[in-house]
Amino acid sequence: MSTEVAVEKMDGAQAAQELAGLADVLARANAAYHRDDAPEISDAEYDRLKRRNAAIEERFPELKRDDSPSDMVGAPVSETFTKVKHAVAMLSLGNAFNDEDVAEFESRVAKYLGIKQGIAFTAEPKIDGLSLSLRYEQGVLVQAATRGDGETGENVTNNARMIDDIPQTLTGAPDVLEVRGEVYMSHANLAALNAAQLAKAAKPFANPRNAAAGSLRQLDARITKARPLHFFAYAWGELSEPLATTQMGAIERLAALGFSTNPLTGRFQGAKALVTHYRKIEEQRATLGYDIDGVVYKVDDLELQRRLGVRSTTPRWAVAHKFPAEIAHTWVEGIDIQVGRTGALSPVARLTPVTVGGVVVSNATLHNEDYIQGRDSKGGMIREGRDIRVGDWVEVYRAGDVIPKVRDVDVSKRKADSKPYVFPAVCPECGSPALREEGDSVARCTGGLICPAQAVEKLKHFVGRSAFDIDGLGKKQIEMFFHDKTLPIREPADIFTLAQRDAQQLTKLKNRDGWGELSAANLFAAIEAKRKIPLNRLIFALGIRHVGDSSGALLAGHYGSWRALVSTLDAAKDHAGEAWEDLLSIDGVGAVMAAALVDTFHAPDTRAAIDRLVAELDVQDAIANDTSGSPVTGKIVVFTGTLELMTRAEAKGRAETLGAKVSGSVSKKTDIVIAGPGAGSKAKKAEALGVKILTEVEWLALIGEAR
DNA sequence: GTGCCTCGAGTTCA
DNA sequence: CTCGAGGCAC
Structure with missing residues (x-):
């Protein structure tokens, strides 16, 4: 960010010079955005520069350039795409790289379901494009969203409407229908597009996927229209009524509704037949006219799919058999x-x-x-x-x-004088010994915070997105401040004393090269805004080994306040006693993580740095769930057997948010056992102890989630 | 003890 | 995205 002169104080020469600069910067940013789908500057920065350009032009209309950015066509107009939360998450797929992996997939499925081999699967080419979710209500396309991170995608409805393969209306469709599939560009269309790009002296697209992604994510839908894209439907999200009882049936139904479905989709019995189809598709790969990167297998019976359920990011009932990598x-x-x-x-x-x-x-x-x-x-x-x-x-x-x-x-x-690479025994950054502990796969620098590399990486983690997330204080700025002589940031606490220290300096930040009044003030304000920090973020930000995003939330939820956490860690000094046991009682915290936490808080230097930091902060206690109205508050419950309506993790999560404690084994303290099919010794024991036993359905009714 | 499953940490390029 | 490894269920 350069030192910016307020527009009101500008003279004509300054204005002309800046307009020229802005025209150049914005034109390049625009080109990068459209042609490469790789923005050079953030959208916020783009908007800011564009507004500044407009402000200067307003004051000096006579200086408006012929190539003024204000007149650029198809420039990203303010804002980016709006975010869309998927009603049903868009999952990714597990991978298989060889025939053996496919056989394992089949036996995993068979074992989970408790049935013999001979399960029917569908197989279809895996299109190398980008996933899209189309939402139809009462047969009308109302929304199109990209996959994004699976939970939240981008609203690209206007662009999707430009794709011929995507029907605008459907007849005879369920009231709510989310169709999922892949947007792609054919080889022929890519060749034509690249010829046109070259004619315009524009950079050609490296591959069809980039071209498809770049074309769909145009803020100006007219550009999308000019780019011939295609769409194959192969899955669905939210539905008001089932499409069919099998995967194959659902695909056929989608085809009947007017969607393109891939002609190489078929139904097969067992892993062997799947692999045979894979080879057949592989042979045709070069002549298909579009890019594919493997074959997807899915359990055909939708009832079995439901029983198999999903892991956190992938379903158990599908796998992608990838072609060998280039x-x-x-x-x-x-x-x-x-x-x-x-x-x-x-x-x-x-x-x-x-x-x-x-x-x-x-x-x-x-x-x-x-x-x-x-x-x-x-x-x-x-x-x-x-x-x-x-x-x-x-x-x-x-x-x-x-x-x-x-x-x-x-x-x-290899040349005759070639020598094996000798792995360093000391840290190349600080010279401390590098030690590889028993069972560890990597050597680690023992310098701790003495090591500048570790210190600066810890700081980068501290300001990262899931941690303090301070606007304007990213990796680059951290690197700069870490090495700064007059206004250094060497530890997290220094961030929060930055403004105060700057005020005492003769040469203030705002007077430095590359900084201005506004940018310095913005930085200080952004830091100030993060003094108030949720407990879970603070725990994560400390960068303790084995303690990540979710463990931070786990600990915050368990202890509620910083004070409670610290007193437990203090009391657990010897890795024994009540406090230590309390740590281990948290589901998801084991001895390794507990030791890392306790030891970090007992290392004198580290602890002092943490205390200095917390003294600067206003830590927000974790909001304890209000479970007073829940029918299962304080009850100890045990899930056993196969859960058919929810995954174990889901069942556990729901029970815990309702204030129940989920245990793994039945004892006389257990209040409720939820037994699914195949429940064995635990259900028997519960019976013997006279513990209440519920079916999954009865349990859901109890917690008011009957389905 | 074995086999999921999830999380943490490190990674590349645009 | 991938790998290793921690944690837990069986």
Whole structure:
């Protein structure tokens, strides 16, 4: 952010100069946004610059340029897409990489359901595009949303209306119908689009998926219209009535309603038949005319799908059998060591840039010492027994088509004087010894906060999105302030004394290069706004090993206040006693996490830094759930057998929010046992002890969730 | 003791 | 996204 002169105080020369600069910046940002689908600046910044441009033009109308950003067509108009929360989450799929994984998938399903082999599955090509959820109410398309993170996506309704394959109205559809599928661009259409791009001297799209994503996420729907996109329907979200009783039946119903469905979708018995179909699709891959990256298998019977249920992000009843990843070959130019927040030393290969699957890759993680030496604990996707050296010619691929990895080394191209890479015994950043503990897969710097790399990474974590999330204080600024001589941020507490310290300086932040009155004031205000911090965020922000986002929430929920948490950790000093047991009693907290917490609070330097920080803050207690009205408050309940209407995690979560304590074993303290089919010894024991036993349905009725 | 499942930590590129 | 590993159910 440059030092900005208030518009009212500008002279003509300044105005003309700034207008030129703005025209340039905004034009480039616009091009990046539209052509590459890769914004260079944030939308907020874009809007701000555009408003400033307009303000200057208003005061100096005669200076308005011919290429004024105000007149740009198709510029992202204020705001981005609105967010849409999916009524039913859009899940991702588990992966299978070989025939064996597919066989395992089948036996997992069979075992879970308690039935023999011979389950029917559907198989269909996995289109390489982007997922879209279309909501129809009374047969009318009312909303289209991208997948986003699965929970919340972006509203792209206007753009989706431009796609011919997507019907605007349906006849004979359920009142509420969410159709899910994939938007993609055919090879032919991509070629035509790229020819047009080149004619305009614009950058061509690297692959159909980028082109489809870029075309759909246009704020100007007219651009989407000009880009020929297609849509295959293959799934659904919220429904007011079932589409069919089988996956295949549902697909046929969607086709009957007017959606395109993939012609290579079929129904098969057992893993062997699935793999045969996979090979058939693989043979046709090059001639399909659109990109696919595998084949998706789904349990055909929808009743079985429901029984199998979902894990946190993937269903148990489906899997994606991926085609082998695209590979490329390149040189290892060097191996660098990065030091993470927990002190972990991770080696990174610096590669001669090479294109893998449409993306230029120049770095690849090497994980740890074992990986470099050709020892991989799991085997899996890695060559055996071949070490990686600087100067080696290697095979790289992108795991999950995203993360670059080194898979193999061509030893024959190795020079005679090549030497094995020696993993450092000391931290390259601070010189402290690097130790690898028994059973740990990585070596860690022992320098703690003495190590500048660890200190700065911890600070970056502290201001991260799930932690303090301070506007205008990101990784770059942290890096800058960490090394700053006059106004340093060396530990979290320093952030909250920044404004005060700045006021005492002769050269204030606002007078520095790259800063202005406004930007400095904004930063201080953003920091001030986060003094008030929810307990769970504070716990997470401390960056204690093994304590992440969800554990932070867990601890906050259990202890309620900072004071209660600290007194427990203080009392649990010896890893024993009542306080220690209390920590372990929390579901999800084990000895490892408890020890990490207690030890962090008893390390004198760390504790002092934490106390300095908390003295600056206004910590918000966790809001305890009001469970007084719940019929099961304080009751100890046990779930046993197969739950058919909800997952175990869901059942547990619901019970806990209603104030019940979920236990794993039945004792005379148990109040209720909820027994599903297949319940064995626990139900018997409950009976013997005279504990109340409910079916799943009765339980749901009790907590007022009858379905 | 084994086998899920979830979480934490580290990672790339646009 | 992937891996390892902690935590828990069986």
